[in-house]
Amino acid sequence: MTKPEVTRREFVQSSAAAVGAAAVGTAATGQATPATEPPDPKKTRSYNENMEYRRLGRTNLMISAVSIGGHWKKIATRGPEDFKKNRREVLAACMDHGINYIDACWNNEVMTYAEAVRDRREDIFFGYSFGAHESRFPKWGSTLDKMKESFDSGMKAAGLEYVDLWRITMHENTSKRNTPEEIEIAMEVLAWAKKSGRARFTGVSSHDRPWIAEAVTKYPQLEVIVTPYTAGSKEKPEGSMFESLRKNDVGMIGIKPFASGSVFKSRGQPDSATKEEDDERARLVLRYVLSCDVLTASIPGLVTIDQVKNAAKAVQDRRKLDVAEKAKLEQISEEMWANLPKSYEWLRDWEWV
Numbered sequence: 001m002t003k004p005e006v007t008r009r010e011f012v013q014s015s016a017a018a019v020g021a022a023a024v025g026t027a028a029t030g031q032a033t034p035a036t037e038p039p040d041p042k043k044t045r046s047y048n049e050n051m052e053y054r055r056l057g058r059t060n061l062m063i064s065a066v067s068i069g070g071h072w073k074k075i076a077t078r079g080p081e082d083f084k085k086n087r088r089e090v091l092a093a094c095m096d097h098g099i100n101y102i103d104a105c106w107n108n109e110v111m112t113y114a115e116a117v118r119d120r121r122e123d124i125f126f127g128y129s130f131g132a133h134e135s136r137f138p139k140w141g142s143t144l145d146k147m148k149e150s151f152d153s154g155m156k157a158a159g160l161e162y163v164d165l166w167r168i169t170m171h172e173n174t175s176k177r178n179t180p181e182e183i184e185i186a187m188e189v190l191a192w193a194k195k196s197g198r199a200r201f202t203g204v205s206s207h208d209r210p211w212i213a214e215a216v217t218k219y220p221q222l223e224v225i226v227t228p229y230t231a232g233s234k235e236k237p238e239g240s241m242f243e244s245l246r247k248n249d250v251g252m253i254g255i256k257p258f259a260s261g262s263v264f265k266s267r268g269q270p271d272s273a274t275k276e277e278d279d280e281r282a283r284l285v286l287r288y289v290l291s292c293d294v295l296t297a298s299i300p301g302l303v304t305i306d307q308v309k310n311a312a313k314a315v316q317d318r319r320k321l322d323v324a325e326k327a328k329l330e331q332i333s334e335e336m337w338a339n340l341p342k343s344y345e346w347l348r349d350w351e352w353v
Contacts, residue, residue: 038062046123048098052315054296057251059201059223061125061164065290066311067101068094069255069299070109070127074269086303087116093305095123097312103127103226103253103299105169105205107154114158127226127253129205130154131169134186141182147189151198166190166199167226167253172207172346174215183215190221203251207346209353213244222250228350229254229295231263231285232333236352242294251296257289258282258300259347262339263332270304281332282307283314284321288329291319 041053044062052065068091075086091102091113102117104110107130117124133150135141140150151166168186171177178186190202203224206212216222225245229252235242245252261268263285264278272278282300289298302308321329340347 046095046100051098056296058249063101063297064099067297067299069301070104071301075303091116093308101125105129106131125164127165128163129169167203170206174206174208175211187219209241213241216248216250224251226253228256254298257298260344262336279310286314
């Protein structure tokens with residue numbers, strides 16, 4: 001009798017079981033045991049010799065140092081089909097340039113990007129959050145059954161059999177706006193998703209640094225944290241959140257490197273009169289944020305193929321800034337703080353991390 005073909009979910013589930021002992025050890029000791037050496041980056045998805053790949057904490061995934069965030073802004077299209085075409089073409093350009101992680105953090109993003117990469121699903125790592133049906137909303141986040149329902153219904157709607165990372169979108173101020181019960185339910189459902197093979201790895205997005213520092217020690221489910229890191233961010237000399245991420249071997253994905261376009265002369269408008277300078281600023285900012293040794297990947301929103309090429313080019317430049325470049329970055333940072341939209345004033349709290 002012929003043995004049935006193993007489904008992708010069954011493969012992921014067996015892989016999760018294989019690493020279960022490591023997770024138990026993490027929970028028992030309060031910290032992870034780092035792998036002895038990172039995997040061969042040449043074996044990662046969409047490998048390109050001109051891209052840098054970094055180990056995503058104890059997941060051992062090798063992620064492109066510049067990846068792509070799920071938000072889109074200022075995409076000039078003539079309708080829904082034109083928009084879908086843009087997303088397909090930009091994602092294809094990303095993979096062709098070695099960018100191998102997409103972070104989709106809201107329902108519409110999941111649907112859009114699942115369709116855009118359907119023909120190349122195994123060429124990219126998919127970060128998933130059906131955010132409108134998760135822990136930010138008590139209807140979903142207050143019961144385990146509703147969180148399971150949300151995950152399964154979102155995956156079914158997007159046509160996804162599994163995701164590489166389920167990173168639940170918590171309230172930004174997690175410890176004050178998510179109840180202790182909601183947090184425990186989120187951790188329980190993440191464990192369920194990994195054990196069942198629905199998600200290869202798990203984590204959360206949060207802007208609550210003190211909570212993050214404690215939570216990654218308490219919960220082995222937090223293999224990855226998605227959180228801000230901008231052109232003006234720096235590590236605190238003492239008491240940094242980074243200390244806990246390092247100790248527990250947790251991967252960090254950095255959002256808002258361009259602070260909602262505030263680092264640009266055009267405020268992020270593609271193909272503007274200041275495009276050449278804006279491209280230079282984007283590369284300088286990416287070089288700066290990637291000098292952070294805790295950051296696995298920075299995930300700017302990329303809306304044109306030119307922006308993809310420019311981001312990939314930044315990876316090839318040296319990390320260390322010379323005197324003139326440091327002065328330029330300081331100028332950009334000052335302009336960024338001054339130009340923040342009111343809805344992004346909260347980023348000022350991310351100067352010292």
